[in-house]
Amino acid sequence: MGCRRRSLRRRHRGCRQWADGGCCRRRSLSPARSAGYQGNSALSGAAILTAEEMRAAEQAIFDSGVAPYALMETAGAAAADVIWRAGGVRDTLVLCGPGNNGGDGFVIARLLKARGVPVRVAATGESKTDSSQKARRAWAGPVENIADAAPATQIVDALFGIGLARGLDGALAQRLGELVDAAERSYAIDVPSGVDTDGGVLLSPVPRFDLCIALGALKPAHVLQPAAGTFARLICADIGIGANDAKAFLLTPPDLAEPAPDAHKYTRGLVDIVAGTMAGAGILAATAAAHAGAGCVRHLAPEPTSRLPNAVIMVTAPDAGAVTKALQDERIASVLVGPGLGRSDEARKRLSAAVTAGHPLVVDADGITLLEAAPDMLPVGTIITPHEGEFSRLFGEITGNKIDRAREAARRMGGVVVYKGPDTAIASADGRIAVWHGGSPWLSTAGTGDVLAGICAARLAVTGDPFLAACEAVWLHGEAARRAGAAFIADDLIAHIPAAVAARTQ
Numbered sequence: 352m353g354c355r356r357r358s359l360r361r362r363h364r365g366c367r368q369w370a371d372g373g374c375c376r377r378r379s380l381s382p383a384r385s386a387g388y389q390g391n392s393a394l395s396g397a398a399i400l401t402a403e404e405m406r407a408a409e410q411a412i413f414d415s416g417v418a419p420y421a422l423m424e425t426a427g428a429a430a431a432d433v434i435w436r437a438g439g440v441r442d443t444l445v446l447c448g449p450g451n452n453g454g455d456g457f458v459i460a461r462l463l464k465a466r467g468v469p470v471r472v473a474a475t476g477e478s479k480t481d482s483s484q485k486a487r488r489a490w491a492g493p494v495e496n497i498a499d500a501a502p503a504t505q506i507v508d509a510l511f512g513i514g515l516a517r518g519l520d521g522a523l524a525q526r527l528g529e530l531v532d533a534a535e536r537s538y539a540i541d542v543p544s545g546v547d548t549d550g551g552v553l554l555s556p557v558p559r560f561d562l563c564i565a566l567g568a569l570k571p572a573h574v575l576q577p578a579a580g581t582f583a584r585l586i587c588a589d590i591g592i593g594a595n596d597a598k599a600f601l602l603t604p605p606d607l608a609e610p611a612p613d614a615h616k617y618t619r620g621l622v623d624i625v626a627g628t629m630a631g632a633g634i635l636a637a638t639a640a641a642h643a644g645a646g647c648v649r650h651l652a653p654e655p656t657s658r659l660p661n662a663v664i665m666v667t668a669p670d671a672g673a674v675t676k677a678l679q680d681e682r683i684a685s686v687l688v689g690p691g692l693g694r695s696d697e698a699r700k701r702l703s704a705a706v707t708a709g710h711p712l713v714v715d716a717d718g719i720t721l722l723e724a725a726p727d728m729l730p731v732g733t734i735i736t737p738h739e740g741e742f743s744r745l746f747g748e749i750t751g752n753k754i755d756r757a758r759e760a761a762r763r764m765g766g767v768v769v770y771k772g773p774d775t776a777i778a779s780a781d782g783r784i785a786v787w788h789g790g791s792p793w794l795s796t797a798g799t800g801d802v803l804a805g806i807c808a809a810r811l812a813v814t815g816d817p818f819l820a821a822c823e824a825v826w827l828h829g830e831a832a833r834r835a836g837a838a839f840i841a842d843d844l845i846a847h848i849p850a851a852v853a854a855r856t857q
């Protein structure tokens with residue numbers, strides 16, 4: 352495939368997603384704001400720090416003269432405040448582990464008790480860090496053994512945080528599960544005990560908590576599955592951590608602009624969809640693109656179809672030569688290839704025609720599979736939208752969590768990777784990463800990926816900025832799904848895209 356590498360920064364407007372949208376600023380929720388928290392989307396733009404990055408951020412605070420125990424008091428106070436607001440004076444059992452997470456637990460217990468909450472504490476054994484020993488001494492009440500501690504209306508899990516090195520012992524994991532199941536409300540301090548902070552996997556069985564109170568910053572386990580599925584709600588409590596060195600951020604809702612007063616359909620963006628033999632997918636993508644802000648959409652398919660909206664221009668392109676010819680149009684602002692393309696030799700030629708046409712490009716589905724482990728064949732700045740299977744086929748084994756894998760994949764291909772799933776990592780070759788999570792699980796239905804690819808192509812045509820376009824598209828897709836409610840099909844989802852666009856248009 353004779354691909355040309357070129358920059359797509361033709362109409363770069365600056366990545367507002369990054370510069371103004373909050374991604375580069377720390378916006379942890381203060382405890383007061385946390386109390387009104389209704390859903391994960393409220394955490395937009397928050398930094399996501401690995402355990403190592405978190406320790407470095409904490410160290411920076413210590414270096415500035417704050418004592419470790421003072422930071423633990425701040426963390427415990429922030430968490431206790433959230434629990435107090437959520438649970439009032441319900442009887443509470445705080446489970447404390449051997450490290451600083453356990454130390455937070457002792458602070459929480461003391462502060463809740465001071466507010467009149469009936470609190471008991473149960474520990475795994477000795478407290479092993481200076482700060483946690485200090486916090487334990489300040490508790491001054493009895494410390495029960497977890498194995499035989501009676502259940503309580505509220506359970507606070509302060510067993511292990513970012514220092515968990517391996518799964519919990521079987522008996523401890525089981526006891527934690529029993530106590531959480533028996534409680535009306537359960538809170539995990541920093542991360543649920545048993546999750547791997549960076550990997551986002553479960554190292555031992557983890558019960559489902561009502562609320563996870565992240566301390567200082569989000570960690571990968573708060574946004575990556577399966578760990579992010581171990582709590583119903585998430586709050587990030589501000590403890591003064593600076594997250595300037597963060598490399599990954601939560602996806603922030605986009606700020607979209609209305610078309611210019613003198614806009615016409617071509618200045619708003621002409622999108623060409625290079626479709627193939629499986630008609631439905633290309634139609635979904637074209638219809639979605641037409642609803643996501645593009646000025647004009649053309650559907651280049653081997654055969655005519657009566658199933659396109661009237662607004663989409665149908666171009667019959669029976670072979671790759673016809674595709675190449677159709678794409679020789681200077682007005683084209685983006686091309687999407689892949690949905691419904693098929694995997695035949697003819698499909699391969701159509702892919703080649705799209706890739707070599709020299710327009711800003713989005714590659715999805717069969718287009719990704721046909722690349723056959725050669726992502727660097729794509730023009731610089733291309734957006735690809737693989738799900739797990741397509742990602743593995745294209746990039747093989749890459750170590751690390753989903754964020755790391757997306758980052759490395761984007762570097763290898765020199766473009767933007769939208770690594771899809773219940774958690775979606777959007778990575779740019781220049782190192783920027785935004786993570787979307789907490790979306791409607793009803794999205795797990797056939798054809799929604801085609802819809803996303805169409806939205807990506809539309810936003811690329813509108814913005815000319817691949818990373819911005821991908822971020823906007825993922826957010827709009829998720830928001831359309833939220834508005835679509837339950838048991839929608841991909842066709843239904845499209846009807847909700849304009850409302851999602853309207854919600855973010857100034």
Ligand SMILES: NC(=O)C1=CN([C@@H]2O[C@H](COP(=O)(O)OP(=O)(O)OC[C@H]3O[C@@H](n4cnc5c(N)ncnc54)[C@H](O)[C@@H]3O)[C@@H](O)[C@H]2O)[C@@H](O)CC1
Pocket residue numbers: 409419420422423426427448449450451452453455479480482510511512513514515516517518519520540541542566
């Ligand atoms: N560094 C600090 O000063 C602050 C830390 N904070 C809290 O401290 C936590 C991190 O504290 P630590 O680094 O002490 O780590 P943890 O408290 O998460 O646990 C570490 C301890 O558990 C042991 N351990 C690890 N896995 C185990 C397993 N499966 N079974 C039995 N023992 C196991 C380790 O050997 C170590 O003793 C954070 O998550 C947060 O809750 C907050 O208080 C904010 C300030």
Ligand SMILES: Nc1ncnc2c1ncn2[C@@H]1O[C@H](COP(=O)(O)OP(=O)(O)O)[C@@H](O)[C@H]1O
Pocket residue numbers: 716738771772773774775790791792793794795796797798799800801802803828
């Ligand atoms: N459980 C889930 N929760 C939220 N979003 C999901 C979930 N499962 C899938 N999605 C989203 O739905 C879309 C599915 O795309 P894809 O797997 O390509 O499906 P298809 O090929 O059928 O179009 C992606 O945008 C993905 O992020």
Ligand SMILES: [K+]
Pocket residue numbers: 452508509510511512539540541542543544
């Ligand atoms: K915990």
